[in-house]
Amino acid sequence: xxxxxxxxxxxxxxxxxxxxxxxxxxxxxxxxxxxxxxxxxxxxxxxxxxxxxxxxxxxxxxxxxxxxxxxxxxxxxxxxxxxxxxxxxxxxxxxxxxxxxxxxxxxxxxxxxxxxxxxxxxxxxxxxxxxxx
Numbered sequence: 710x711x712x713x714x715x716x717x718x719x720x721x722x723x724x725x726x727x728x729x730x731x732x733x734x735x736x737x738x739x740x741x742x743x744x745x746x747x748x749x750x751x752x753x754x755x756x757x758x759x760x761x762x763x764x765x766x767x768x769x770x771x772x773x774x775x776x777x778x779x780x781x782x783x784x785x786x787x788x789x790x791x792x793x794x795x796x797x798x799x800x801x802x803x804x805x806x807x808x809x810x811x812x813x814x815x816x817x818x819x820x821x822x823x824x825x826x827x828x829x830x831x832x833x834x835x836x837x838x839x840x841x842x
Contacts, residue, residue, distance in 0.1 A: 711801035713779050713787060716767065718795045730795040732819075738799050739765050743820040746771075750810040757808040760830040762839075765821040769797040773814025780805040782840030791816075805836050 718736070722728035734740065750756060757777075768777070770791035777789045782803050789798050797819075800806065810816070822828065830836045 710781065710783075710803070711765075712781070713777075713789065713801060713804060714799050715789065716797045716799055718797065720795045728795070732797075737767060737819070739767075739821040741819045742822050743824060745818050745820070747810070747816040747818070748814070750812070750814065752810065752812050755807055755809055757806040758831070758833075760805045760836050761802050762828050762830065763802050763822060764825075764828050765802055766800045767797045767819040768800065769794065769817045769819075771815045771817050774811040775814050775816055776809045778807045778809075782836075803836075803840070805830075805833060 716736075716738070718730040718732050720728050720730050747756070768775075768791065771794045774790065774792040777791070777798060777800070778786060779789070779800065780786045791798055808816075830839060
């Protein structure tokens with residue numbers, strides 16, 4: 710079973726000009742098949758509440774602060790705070806997640822597969838049941 714981890718991207722720039730974060734395909738944990746972003750999420754909303762059978766994700770807080778709480782099939786929990794645009798979080802398959810956003814946060818998600826509703830596990834009870842198999 711793979712574990713989540715933080716990945717720091719190369720950056721180019723300076724304080725007086727600004728910065729560019731660079732993610733070459735060879736430095737990514739999987740080939741990108743889908744990209745989406747989430748923004749303007751109220752701080753009172755806790756998002757996520759799902760896992761994926763096969764999908765892997767690399768998520769980046771390109772602006773603001775985003776906290777991920779992840780739980781694997783063994784019940785082990787980990788928390789990651791994303792608040793720098795040059796840092797991404799790799800989320801392997803079969804990790805339940807909850808996500809808390811600062812209101813100004815923009816989450817960029819790089820996904821390993823195209824959208825497939827059948828890949829989602831939307832009930833925590835179902836997630837635990839699949840984990841026991």
